[in-house]
Amino acid sequence: xxxxxxxxxxxxxxxxxxxxxxxxxxxxxxxxxxxxxxxxxxxxxxxxxxxxxxxxxxxxxxxxxxxxxxxxxxxxxxxxxxxxxxxxxxxxxxxxxxxxxxxxxxxxxxxxxxxxxxxxxxxxxxxxxxxxxxxxxxxx
Amino acid sequence: xxxxxxxxxxxxxxxxxxxxxxxxxxxxxxxxxxxxxxxxxxxxxxxxxxxxxxxxxxxxxxxxxxxxxxxxxxxxxxxxxxxxxxxxxxxxxxxxxxxxxxxxxxxxxxxxxxxxxxxxxxxxxxxxxxxxxxxxxxxx
Amino acid sequence: xxxxxxxxxxxxxxxxxxxxxxxxxxxxxxxxxxxxxxxxxxxxxxxxxxxxxxxxxxxxxxxxxxxxxxxxxxxxxxxxxxxxxxxxxxxxxxxxxxxxxxxxxxxxxxxxxxxxxxxxxxxxxxxxxxxxxxxxxxxx
Numbered sequence: 001x002x003x004x005x006x007x008x009x010x011x012x013x014x015x016x017x018x019x020x021x022x023x024x025x026x027x028x029x030x031x032x033x034x035x036x037x038x039x040x041x042x043x044x045x046x047x048x049x050x051x052x053x054x055x056x057x058x059x060x061x062x063x064x065x066x067x068x069x070x071x072x073x074x075x076x077x078x079x080x081x082x083x084x085x086x087x088x089x090x091x092x093x094x095x096x097x098x099x100x101x102x103x104x105x106x107x108x109x110x111x112x113x114x115x116x117x118x119x120x121x122x123x124x125x126x127x128x129x130x131x132x133x134x135x136x137x138x139x140x
Numbered sequence: 141x142x143x144x145x146x147x148x149x150x151x152x153x154x155x156x157x158x159x160x161x162x163x164x165x166x167x168x169x170x171x172x173x174x175x176x177x178x179x180x181x182x183x184x185x186x187x188x189x190x191x192x193x194x195x196x197x198x199x200x201x202x203x204x205x206x207x208x209x210x211x212x213x214x215x216x217x218x219x220x221x222x223x224x225x226x227x228x229x230x231x232x233x234x235x236x237x238x239x240x241x242x243x244x245x246x247x248x249x250x251x252x253x254x255x256x257x258x259x260x261x262x263x264x265x266x267x268x269x270x271x272x273x274x275x276x277x278x279x280x
Numbered sequence: 281x282x283x284x285x286x287x288x289x290x291x292x293x294x295x296x297x298x299x300x301x302x303x304x305x306x307x308x309x310x311x312x313x314x315x316x317x318x319x320x321x322x323x324x325x326x327x328x329x330x331x332x333x334x335x336x337x338x339x340x341x342x343x344x345x346x347x348x349x350x351x352x353x354x355x356x357x358x359x360x361x362x363x364x365x366x367x368x369x370x371x372x373x374x375x376x377x378x379x380x381x382x383x384x385x386x387x388x389x390x391x392x393x394x395x396x397x398x399x400x401x402x403x404x405x406x407x408x409x410x411x412x413x414x415x416x417x418x419x420x
């Protein structure tokens with residue numbers, strides 16, 4: 001069996017996560033059409049506003065997630081596939097968040113928590129990886 | 141003639157795209173001044189609101205564009221300059237979008253479509269590149 | 281004494297900057313609770329709106345800052361620690377911005393200017409680095 005390098009796994013997860021971010025925009029466009037909310041307005045119908053919040057919140061989370069995914073991929077060593085798996089958890093959390101939030105604003109909690117957990121885990125791996133690399137420099 | 145590496149081309153395009161993102165913020169600040177919209181308000185005048193939407197939408201698009209530009213640059217092999225050229229198309233699409241949207245909300249379509257086309261092409265190159273690298277691992 | 285590579289310094293600064301971005305979201309959540317602003321609303325109380333603007337503006341700035349930090353880290357050569365130091369200045373500027381803006385909207389100027397200055401300096405280093413690398417290709 002061949003071991004797929006961690007960078008390839010994280011590249012694939014990055015593509016999947018971008019597809020999800022893209023979908024949150026399609027969702028907003030669909031709600032804009034359904035509820036006749038003409039641009040530049042971003043208010044006027046609760047379902048549209050929830051769709052818009054899903055997109056905005058996803059981008060807020062994405063700009064933290066993606067650098068942490070790649071810091072962890074670059075610096076955390078073993079197991080090398082762990083950052084990519086946490087990236088998949090992040091995407092699942094976002095899907096749960098979107099489905100919950102579109103049903104009702106107070107159902108957005110669980111998906112949000114899964115997302116934050118994955119991000120926090122990637123943060124911990126990044127810190128571990130950077131600290132280990134720092135120590136290795138001084139031990140060299 | 142010397143061939144400029146793909147990473148240098150994409151680095152130059154990245155700088156240009158960031159300059160455009162920066163300009164969308166300057167445009168908002170100017171409209172804030174012209175129409176006397178004091179922070180933290182982001183509504184109150186249609187031209188200001190269009191400028192603000194241009195900035196927000198550009199950032200939504202930028203966070204997908206930039207990782208795809210670099211995935212394509214890292215993994216798509218021949219021709220190596222293609223990701224950077226698609227990056228230039230993205231920037232042109234954004235300029236057309238800004239000019240159209242500032243004229244009238246319903247003139248934002250063409251520029252938006254050029255942007256999405258460039259992003260979709262970078263997505264395809266990224267997928268091709270990652271799949272090829274994945275196959276190469278298993279063939280090794 | 282051991283010299284810590286520029287990539288490690290910038291990785292550490294990236295982690296710190298993400299922690300700050302994360303905090304701007306916590307700040308919004310706290311103001312949402314304090315002023316009873318239920319999602320998906322993002323208006324209704326001036327202090328909440330200022331907190332929300334701090335988060336949005338920080339993300340606008342972050343998506344320009346982070347690629348420039350890493351372009352400068354990758355291409356600007358001497359001194360290698362300069363991009364990371366400018367990254368720290370960016371974070372300090374953001375903290376000053378948050379504290380100023382939360383006190384009053386018209387106190388957001390100084391922190392914003394520190395941020396922009398750090399970003400502009402990273403832009404200049406990135407351009408210098410890319411141009412030098414480009415010249416080196418042609419001189420090879």
